Amino acid sequence: MATLKTPVSSQDHVQGPENAPATLVEYGDYQCPHCGHAHSVIKRIQKHFAKQLRFVFRNFPLNEIHPYAEAAAETAEFAGTHNKFWEMHDLLFENQERLSDSLLPDLAKKLKLPVDALIKALESGEYASRVGNDFSSGVRSGVNGTPTFFINGRRHDGPFEYDDLVTAIEDAIGPERAVVNR
Amino acid sequence: MVLAFYPADWSPVCGDQMALYNEVLPEFRKLGAELVGISVDGVWCHRAFSEARNLHFPLLADFEPKGAVAQKYGVYRDGDGISERALFVIDKEGKIAWSYCSPIGVNPGADGILQALEDLAK
Numbered sequence: 386m387a388t389l390k391t392p393v394s395s396q397d398h399v400q401g402p403e404n405a406p407a408t409l410v411e412y413g414d415y416q417c418p419h420c421g422h423a424h425s426v427i428k429r430i431q432k433h434f435a436k437q438l439r440f441v442f443r444n445f446p447l448n449e450i451h452p453y454a455e456a457a458a459e460t461a462e463f464a465g466t467h468n469k470f471w472e473m474h475d476l477l478f479e480n481q482e483r484l485s486d487s488l489l490p491d492l493a494k495k496l497k498l499p500v501d502a503l504i505k506a507l508e509s510g511e512y513a514s515r516v517g518n519d520f521s522s523g524v525r526s527g528v529n530g531t532p533t534f535f536i537n538g539r540r541h542d543g544p545f546e547y548d549d550l551v552t553a554i555e556d557a558i559g560p561e562r563a564v565v566n567r
Numbered sequence: 568m569v570l571a572f573y574p575a576d577w578s579p580v581c582g583d584q585m586a587l588y589n590e591v592l593p594e595f596r597k598l599g600a601e602l603v604g605i606s607v608d609g610v611w612c613h614r615a616f617s618e619a620r621n622l623h624f625p626l627l628a629d630f631e632p633k634g635a636v637a638q639k640y641g642v643y644r645d646g647d648g649i650s651e652r653a654l655f656v657i658d659k660e661g662k663i664a665w666s667y668c669s670p671i672g673v674n675p676g677a678d679g680i681l682q683a684l685e686d687l688a689k
Binding site for chain 1: 586589622623675681
C-alpha cells in the first residue's frame with residue numbers, strides 16, 4: 386500500500402482546517418484532462434465534508450506528454466507567493482483547454498498579479514525547484530499517474546468520481562465520526 | 568537495470584506506467600540504472616506507443632514466441648496471453664536484486680524501484 390512520504394506541512398497549499406479528521410492530498414497536472422475532471426469533483430467533495438476535510442494540492446506535471454504543465458505549475462506557485470495560489474489553481478483548471486504560452490500572463494492579469502514578474506519567473510525557472518520537489522515527493526510516495534490521491538496518507542487506488550471519493554473519505558474518517566450529508 | 572513487464576500498450580489513463588517512468592527516468596539514471604519496458608505487443612505497436620508517449624527508453628517486444636521472456640521470469644499469464652505487471656531490478660552481475668508484482672489493474676509507481684536502486688547503491 387503506497388503511503389505519503391512527505392507529510393503535509395506549512396509549505397503546502399492547504400484548504401480546510403488543520404485538525405480535520407480527513408486529509409485529501411492530490412498530486413495533479415494542470416494540463417491533464419483527468420485532473421480537470423477531478424477539479425469539479427473535489428469542489429463537491431469539499432462542500433460535502435466541509436470542516437471534516439483538509440485538501441492539499443501538490444504538483445506532478447507530466448512534462449513529456451503535457452508541454453504546458455510545467456509552466457502552469459510554476460505560474461500557480463508564483464501566484465502563491467502573492468497569496469493567490471488557489472485562485473490561479475482554479476483558473477488553470479477551468480481554462481485547461483486554452484492552455485498556451487499567452488494564457489498564463491492573461492490569467493495573471495485577471496488576478497491582478499504583476500505580469501512582468503511572472504514572465505521573468507518563468508524564464509528564469511524561479512519556481513522550478515518548488516515544482517520539482519513536489520514531483521519528487523510524489524514519485525517517492527508511489528504516485529502512479531495523474532491525478533493520484535492520498536487519503537490520510539494512503540494512496541487511493543480506484544476511481545475518483547464523487548461517490549468513490551465520498552466513500553473512501555468516509556471510510557478513512559470512520560463511521561462514528563463521519564457526518565453523513567447525503 | 569530496471570526491467571518493467573507491463574500487460575499492454577495503450578491503457579487509457581494520463582500518465583500510464585510507462586509514461587510515468589519516462590518522467591522519472593532521470594532519477595533512475597542518477598542511480599546508475601537503465602530502464603527497459605517489455606510487453607507481448609509487437610514492434611510496430613511499440614513504435615507507435617513510444618512515439619505517442621515520447622518515451623526515452625526502449626520497449627522490448629516479447630512477441631514471438633509469445634511471452635517467452637515473461638515465462639522465463641515467471642510472470643506470464645497463460646489464460647490472458649499477457650504478462651503480469653511485474654518489476655525487476657537487476658544488478659551489474661545479472662542477479663535479480665528486487666522484484667515486485669503489482670495487481671494487474673494497479674500501476675505500481677516508481678517508489679519501490681527507487682528504493683531498491685538506492686539499496687543497491689549502498
